[in-house]
Amino acid sequence: MSAQQPTIIYTLTDEAPLLATGAFLPIIRTFTDSAGIKIETSDISVAARILAEFPDYLTDEQRVPDNLGELGRLTQLPETNIIKLPNISASVPQLVAAIKELQAKGYELPDFPQDPKTDEEKEIRDRYAKCLGSAVNPVLREGNSDRRAPKAVKEYVRKHPHSMGEWSMASRTHVAHMRHGDFYHGEKSMTADRACKVKMELLTESGKTIVLKPEVSLGEGDIFDSMFMSKKALCDFYEEQMEDARKTGVMFSLHVKATMMKVSHPIVFGHAVRIFYKEAFAKHQELFDELGVNVNNGLGDLYDKIETLPSSQRDEIIKDLHECHEHRPELAMVDSARGISNFHSPSDVIVDASMPAMIRSGGKMYGADGRTKDTKAVIPESTFARIYQEIINFCKTNGAFDPTTMGTVPNVGLMAQKAEEYGSHDKTFEIPEAGDANIVDLDTGEVLLTQHVEAGDIWRMCTVKDQPIRDWVKLAVTRARDSGMPVLFWLDPYRPHENELIKKVQTCLKDHDTSGLDIQIMSQVRSMRYTLERLIRGLDTIAATGNILRDYLTDLFPILELGTSAKMLSIVPLMAGGGLYETGAGGSAPKHVKQLVEENHLRWDSLGEFLALAVSLEDVGRKFDNKQAAILAKTLDAATGKLLENNKNPSRKTGELDNRGSQFYLALYWAQELAAQSEDADLQKHFAALAEKLAETEETIVQELAEVQGKQVDIGGHYAPDLDKISAVMRPSKTFDDALAATVD
Ligand SMILES: NC(=O)C1=CN([C@@H]2O[C@H](COP(=O)(O)OP(=O)(O)OC[C@H]3O[C@@H](n4cnc5c(N)ncnc54)[C@H](OP(=O)(O)O)[C@@H]3O)[C@@H](O)[C@H]2O)C=CC1
Ligand SMILES: O=C(O)CCC(=O)C(=O)O
Ligand SMILES: [Mg+2]
Numbered sequence: 001m002s003a004q005q006p007t008i009i010y011t012l013t014d015e016a017p018l019l020a021t022g023a024f025l026p027i028i029r030t031f032t033d034s035a036g037i038k039i040e041t042s043d044i045s046v047a048a049r050i051l052a053e054f055p056d057y058l059t060d061e062q063r064v065p066d067n068l069g070e071l072g073r074l075t076q077l078p079e080t081n082i083i084k085l086p087n088i089s090a091s092v093p094q095l096v097a098a099i100k101e102l103q104a105k106g107y108e109l110p111d112f113p114q115d116p117k118t119d120e121e122k123e124i125r126d127r128y129a130k131c132l133g134s135a136v137n138p139v140l141r142e143g144n145s146d147r148r149a150p151k152a153v154k155e156y157v158r159k160h161p162h163s164m165g166e167w168s169m170a171s172r173t174h175v176a177h178m179r180h181g182d183f184y185h186g187e188k189s190m191t192a193d194r195a196c197k198v199k200m201e202l203l204t205e206s207g208k209t210i211v212l213k214p215e216v217s218l219g220e221g222d223i224f225d226s227m228f229m230s231k232k233a234l235c236d237f238y239e240e241q242m243e244d245a246r247k248t249g250v251m252f253s254l255h256v257k258a259t260m261m262k263v264s265h266p267i268v269f270g271h272a273v274r275i276f277y278k279e280a281f282a283k284h285q286e287l288f289d290e291l292g293v294n295v296n297n298g299l300g301d302l303y304d305k306i307e308t309l310p311s312s313q314r315d316e317i318i319k320d321l322h323e324c325h326e327h328r329p330e331l332a333m334v335d336s337a338r339g340i341s342n343f344h345s346p347s348d349v350i351v352d353a354s355m356p357a358m359i360r361s362g363g364k365m366y367g368a369d370g371r372t373k374d375t376k377a378v379i380p381e382s383t384f385a386r387i388y389q390e391i392i393n394f395c396k397t398n399g400a401f402d403p404t405t406m407g408t409v410p411n412v413g414l415m416a417q418k419a420e421e422y423g424s425h426d427k428t429f430e431i432p433e434a435g436d437a438n439i440v441d442l443d444t445g446e447v448l449l450t451q452h453v454e455a456g457d458i459w460r461m462c463t464v465k466d467q468p469i470r471d472w473v474k475l476a477v478t479r480a481r482d483s484g485m486p487v488l489f490w491l492d493p494y495r496p497h498e499n500e501l502i503k504k505v506q507t508c509l510k511d512h513d514t515s516g517l518d519i520q521i522m523s524q525v526r527s528m529r530y531t532l533e534r535l536i537r538g539l540d541t542i543a544a545t546g547n548i549l550r551d552y553l554t555d556l557f558p559i560l561e562l563g564t565s566a567k568m569l570s571i572v573p574l575m576a577g578g579g580l581y582e583t584g585a586g587g588s589a590p591k592h593v594k595q596l597v598e599e600n601h602l603r604w605d606s607l608g609e610f611l612a613l614a615v616s617l618e619d620v621g622r623k624f625d626n627k628q629a630a631i632l633a634k635t636l637d638a639a640t641g642k643l644l645e646n647n648k649n650p651s652r653k654t655g656e657l658d659n660r661g662s663q664f665y666l667a668l669y670w671a672q673e674l675a676a677q678s679e680d681a682d683l684q685k686h687f688a689a690l691a692e693k694l695a696e697t698e699e700t701i702v703q704e705l706a707e708v709q710g711k712q713v714d715i716g717g718h719y720a721p722d723l724d725k726i727s728a729v730m731r732p733s734k735t736f737d738d739a740l741a742a743t744v745d
Contacts (some may be wrong), residue, residue, distance in 0.1 A: 135260025181233020413550025584608025
């Protein structure tokens with residue numbers, strides 16, 4: 001296709017995936033060099049993104065380019081091939097910690113203004129806001145999502161099933177969501193019948209007009225929604241649910257997605273904390289205001305801010321907080337040993353991963369005494385919460401799923417071009433005073449959608465463009481045809497937005513040959529039930545969903561089916577023709593970094609990286625007519641299969657095979673597969689020597705990798721670690737390194 005050298009861009013991100021990259025990049029380069037494929041890196045870690053945002057505060061040597069902006073540009077080119085590892089979608093406490101770490105390293109960045117007052121502070125806050133929350137994925141995901149468990153992985157799990165907690169009919173675990181006053185209940189939605197520009201404005205009861213968003217461009221066929229969450233309804237809901245949990249003696253847990261829903265969910269989180277501790281807040285409110293306490297960033301923020309107080313005053317506040325527990329339910333814990341509860345930070349419990357982990361454990365979470373217990377899982381926004389109650393009901397009736405016999409649920413998710421909630425961040429507002437929240441056509445002045453809101457309500461507008469919807473339907477049909485599986489569109493006709501989507505899906509399906517395909521549309525709850533009935537019978541069903549359910553289901557089913565979402569193949573066919581290959585469907589596993597630093601054992605499973613690299617190489621083979629790339633892809637897949645077959649995945653236990661050992665085996669098997677193929681004699685010859693060398697020294701290498709474990713290591717930081725130190729820690733076997741180096745020379 002192109003005369004230029006084929007290039008794969010490998011992203012450098014954060015936490016465990018970045019550590020794994022320290023070991024994996026030299027391996028990748030050893031193999032791709034021989035096919036003339038260039039591997040470029042692009043640092044999009046939260047630290048690098050902060051630095052790129054503040055060049056004016058840095059010295060010339062400290063400045064870094066805007067890598068994310070550049071990658072965003074590249075997503076529009078057909079030859080683009082990006083391997084994207086999970087990255088931190090930072091909550092405010094994470095962002096503040098990253099800034100502190102960079103400042104300590106000599107970067108004279110401004111402090112994060114928690115409560116900006118001056119114009120300068122507001123400008124700094126706006127710049128930092130660009131690094132907050134899900135800031136990377138919406139930029140790179142210029143295509144819809146295709147996530148599935150590869151066949152080899154399913155086969156592996158059938159042979160080596162992960163543990164599953166028991167479910168009992170007597171389980172008291174349940175989901176609590178709002179029944180009125182949330183985004184679901186008042187939602188209004190329409191499809192633009194022509195291209196137009198709209199604004200979001202608030203006409204207050206006191207007669208003011210406040211323009212919250214001056215302009216949003218809509219194309220013909222785009223769907224746009226207006227929805228709000230009533231503060232009063234939310235607070236009443238929390239009060240009721242806390243009281244219900246206390247009275248009935250069940251634990252209370254809160255599950256939101258404050259990282260991805262970076263504007264609305266921290267507010268939703270903050271109200272829960274304030275209500276739980278309402279007496280303490282009432283007593284100390286003035287002081288908390290003076291200190292700038294903002295529990296939208298978790299109770300941790302309060303504890304940090306009161307650090308500056310004299311100890312007697314601090315002790316009184318802590319005592320008052322503790323007293324609140326006496327008439328509140330037990331809280332689910334993130335770290336019982338250290339007394340860290342679910343309320344400590346909004347990024348510790350993230351709904352897509354936390355609910356599946358709970359369901360996998362038989363509906364249990366940890367309590368303050370370190371024991372696991374049933375819980376009231378509070379997911380305020382009802383739009384998607386119902387699916388979890390449905391699966392809990394199913395588990396209570398049918399018992400835990402059996403990984404050795406259950407089917408699979410791949411996902412085709414709508415997310416391109418900031419679809420749905422992804423694009424809502426700059427269109428989400430905490431309402432300053434009561435009035436009518438209107439979406440107004442800028443040309444005609446017509447009010448298209450209106451809501452009556454009160455002070456403190458959260459009002460948001462979501463949009464989804466016409467073209468991504470068409471692409472999503474096409475992807476679903478293609479996946480149905482390729483896999484032979486039925487496709488279920490999880491769309492709720494009672495929800496205005498999804499009702500608009502249903503009309504469009506029905507129209508778009510007519511553009512495709514669907515003969516012989518089983519394609520149905522059902523509400524989310526029915527979809528869940530239908531899918532689960534099939535799942536326990538070993539039958540597979542593709543879920544075609546909107547963006548939030550894409551996120552939720554691609555952790556839920558992998559965690560039940562495979563024990564983790566790390567073993568997922570996660571492809572984003574970019575609408576402009578390029579490919580974005582994501583690794584796994586989970587996150588950056590902060591706990592794994594702690595274990596590495598304390599014990600030099602990295603339990604991160606890089607299977608997602610192996611799977612992504614194979615499809616990325618396959619794409620190079622196709623687009624550049626590069627036969628060697630195609631052979632590398634095929635042999636890598638075979639090597640990954642062998643790795644699974646021989647159970648060379650990382651263990652969780654220090655002293656046993658970890659990420660580095662698993663990567664060694666991948667390199668060994670990959671070299672062996674290349675040496676065994678006969679399609680390309682050059683590759684065969686080139687890798688026969690490596691295969692032989694690695695097989696010969698297997699024992700030494702595994703021993704070298706094991707003997708470093710058990711001691712503390714230094715990687716030079718958490719958010720901005722030192723890449724040389726990571727490299728030293730992640731490549732402790734000289735024998736392995738020498739063998740790789742000899743292959744490249
Ligand atoms: N694509 C992306 O960029 C995504 C980024 N994130 C970000 O990741 C961070 C952490 O999010 P969180 O919700 O805790 O979810 P994670 O997926 O990071 O962690 C949940 C748990 O899943 C297990 N896990 C996940 N990936 C792997 C892997 N490759 N190998 C082994 N185990 C794995 C770990 O279990 P155990 O500890 O039991 O071993 C981990 O503690 C946040 O900053 C979030 O914003 C989250 C999701 C997607
Ligand atoms: O973008 C994010 O914050 C996380 C995305 C995520 O969890 C996912 O894509 O599964
Ligand atoms: Mg997710």
